[in-house]
Amino acid sequence: MTPTTVEREALRDRRHLVAGSVDLWLVDLSAPGTADDLSLLDTSERERAGRFLIERDRRRFVNAHAALRRILSRYVGRAASALRFELEVPHGKPVLVDAPLHWNLAHSEDHAVVGVAAAAVGVDIEALRDRRDVLAMAQRHFNESEVQALRARLPADRGAAFLCGWTRKEACLKAVGIGLRVDTRGLGVGIEPAPKDVRMQLGRREVRLRVQSVSCRRDLLVAVAQETHEPNADVGVRLLEESVADGA
């Protein structure tokens, strides 16, 4: 397959990871995108795109997956359209075929984030909206000390604090690939943005993660979790931006 002009540009912009650190790409999904973007997707991605009933949601999906491919192609040195994905068994975390690169995607409304790292990584993003029922949600999903910490906040600050804790839990669960199928109350991540060590028992394997919140915009809550092998590992986060083309 011959790389398109956009793909050749991506290949020229080769990226290298810094050991122990995560590259976190923020993508604005609101642009109309181009036919070139759609042509990067594989059959399964196009089928998924075709199932959206609302055009805005279809556009966001296409933009997110085209951006994901462009970003990953810079690390593995292959054309974006040539990348192949498969789903990990049993929980369906998407991974690259034939490339030892770790990555994870999350999207919320008009933004996506892509974390890229040399070790297992999970990311989450939530757009900050006015949420009134956060204490009730926290009681279902947070542990006792996280609920207490949330109660101690001023009511006006609780929405952001809840989403801070929530994105941290989801980033951890996505790093290990199990997603939200577990009781998240057992996963103590705190509601403060600072880096924190988290341990998870996956069958017989204990996984150690370092989770932190990343401040990129006032209206977005973003968290990243990376697998580490030592306590208090210093996981640096390099914040980058990927843009989506403005029209066909």
Ligand SMILES: CC(C)(COP(=O)(O)OP(=O)(O)OC[C@H]1O[C@@H](n2cnc3c(N)ncnc32)[C@H](O)[C@@H]1OP(=O)(O)O)[C@@H](O)C(=O)NCCC(=O)NCCS
């Ligand atoms: C994974 C999960 C946490 C995503 O939550 P969400 O808030 O809807 O979506 P996010 O924006 O945070 O992340 C979506 C992205 O996560 C990635 N993802 C999907 N499954 C994943 C998993 N098990 N672990 C890590 N990442 C996953 C995908 O790239 C997905 O993007 P896509 O839908 O555009 O392909 C949620 O779907 C979940 O808990 N799934 C449980 C596992 C499951 O049900 N698997 C079914 C197939 S076996």
